[in-house]
Amino acid sequence: MNTFMDKLENILVPIAERLNNNRYLTALRNGFMVALPLIIFGSIFVVLANLPFLDRVIGEEAYQAYRNALGPASAATLSIMGLFAIIGIGYKMVEQRGGEAIYGAVVALASFLVLTPQVVDNTSGVVPTSALSAEGMFLGIFTAFIASELYQLFVNKNLTIKMPAGVPGAVSRSFSALIPITLTLTIFLVIRIIVSFTPFETVQNLIYTIIQEPLTVLGSGLPATLIAVLLIQVFWFFGLHGQIIVNSVFDPIWYALNDQNLAASQLGEELPNIVTKQFFNTYVVGLGGSGMTFAVVIALFLVVRSKQLRELGKLGGPAGAFNVNEPIIFGLPIIMNPLVLIPWLVAPVVVTIVTYFATAVGFVPRLTGVIVPWTTPALISGYLATGNNIMGAVMQLINIGIVFVIWFPFIRLLDKQYLQSELNND
Structure with a gap:
């Protein structure tokens, strides 16, 4: 067993460390953290x-006015x-290099807007x-x-433009960024012009057709979701923050699916996706954190006799x-x-499968x-995540029961x- 564990560790830990230290994935993760408070x-x-x-309670007319006020x-x-997310990623990318991070955010946003058609229903601007x-x-992101x-x-x-020593710092930094920003935005303008002569017409259509649509279809399926869940568990087992590593790759896909739902x-239409960012947050992380360990906390309260484990249950219960x-x-x-390797890996996978098919059949x-x-x-x-439907809570309760059953003999x-x-020791 130890030989197998050593081999597995030697393979996975270097991979996880490289992913965790990759500056693009780090900027992507930290950029999303900038957006998270606003999203919540x-x-x-x-x-x-x-x-x-x-x-x-308040009547249909008052209710509609209430919704419009909060809209x-x-x-x-x-x-x-x-x-x-664009602002956050641009900021973090330049910050990592020790540059003026605010200009990284500005140039990322401006470059994106240069590529974006500014027309809605034949109204320009x-x-x-x-x-x-x-x-x-x-x-x-790209x-x-x-x-x-x-x-x-x-x-x-x-x-860059070098200003004399007596010029205020803010003015000097602004002029210093002028040429780099101008050159960067010019490149993106040229890209937009070139793509406009292709059948795609816009960079948005190009990216969606070639990259986003295939990845979104892949990420919305059960196999890719199971791979993500399993990798999170494996990385955590070796002491690496699996969510940070895996979510850096999957979050753009899951958030796009979430936004579609x-x-x-909001339009009162049928929801298109089972797997979304909130699917992961509600049915995996939302049951006690990574590995859905709230069921483990319950087991520590109900079935253990060890003083150490009972104290651990008291310590972990409120946080869990x-x-x-x-x-x-x-x-x-x-x-x-x-x-605990078996329940740690198996429980999240089983719960993900059960929840996916329970959603697919309409339970x-x-x-x-x-x-x-x-x-x-x-x-x-x-x-709350199911639109104030009690069955979302019921599904979570069932999942806690599944995790409890899987963990029980190991506890x-x-x-x-x-x-x-x-x-x-007594």
């Missing part, structure tokens, strides 16, 4: 705007979430919000990467209720513990696309070992 703000007001039975909260955040949402996120790299390249080549929900499970991961421990409704904060306790998050085995160790 918008999602909260989407929930408030769709409170159940409120129309029956700008989501329109100014969720509807243009790609915009915030208007940027469609769909281009600024998750729908335009793939182009935004644009932010390339624009920030070009900007920093021109800066490193000293293609949100748009359909809000999907923070580091006390369990490091206290049980889960990291590098071969005794539980598809998620509406509202981003419920990942720290929202289970049952509440399931209810008993751990309990037996800890109990024997405690008796020997």
Whole structure:
């Protein structure tokens, strides 16, 4: 067993470290973190705007006025979430190189807007919000990467205007960025002109047809989702933050799928996707954190006799209720513990499969696309994420039961070992 574990560690740990240290994935992850508070703000007001039975309490006309009053909260955040990600990625890319990060954000945004057709229903000078949402996120990500790299390249080549020593710092930095930004934006303008002569007509159409559409179809399927879930578990087992590593790759796909469901929900149309960002947050992370360890906490309260494990349950319980499970991961421990490898890997995979097919057959409704904060306790998050449907909470409860059953014999085995160790030390 140890030989196998050593071989697996030697293969996976270097891969995970390279992914975790990759500057593009790091900027992508940190860029999304910039957008996250705004996304959650918008999602909260989407929930408030769709409170159940409120129309029956205050009347249909008052309810519609209430929704219209709260509408700008989501329109100014969720509807243009790609915009915030572009700014964050551009900022972080240049910051990593020690440059003026704010100009990285500015040049990324401006480059994206240069590529974006500013026409809506034959009205020019208007940027469609769909281009600024998750729908335009793939182009935004690539644009932010390339624009920030070009900007920093021109800066490193000293293609800058040097101002005299007495000029204020803000003015000097502004002129210093002038040539790099001008050259970068010119390159993107040329790209737009070239693509306009192709059958795609716009860079958006080009990216969507060649890259985004195939990846979105792949990411919305069960096999890719299972691979993502399994990789998260494997990386965590070796002490690496699996969510940060894997989400850096999958988040753009899952957010785009999430946005499609949100748009359909707001229009009263059938929700197109089972797998979304919120699917992962609600049914995997939302059950006690990575590995869905809230069921483990319940087992520590109900079935163990070891003093150490009971104390661990008391310590991990409050945090686990809000999907923070580091006390369990490091206290049980889960990291590098071969005794828990099987349930740690199997439980999330089984739950993902069960939830996927339960959604596919209509037992539980598809998620509406509202981003419920990942720290929202289970049952509440399931209810809110499914559009205030009790079956979302029921599905979470079933999943907790599945995880509990899978973990039960292994918890008993751990309990037996800890109990024997405690008796020997008395």
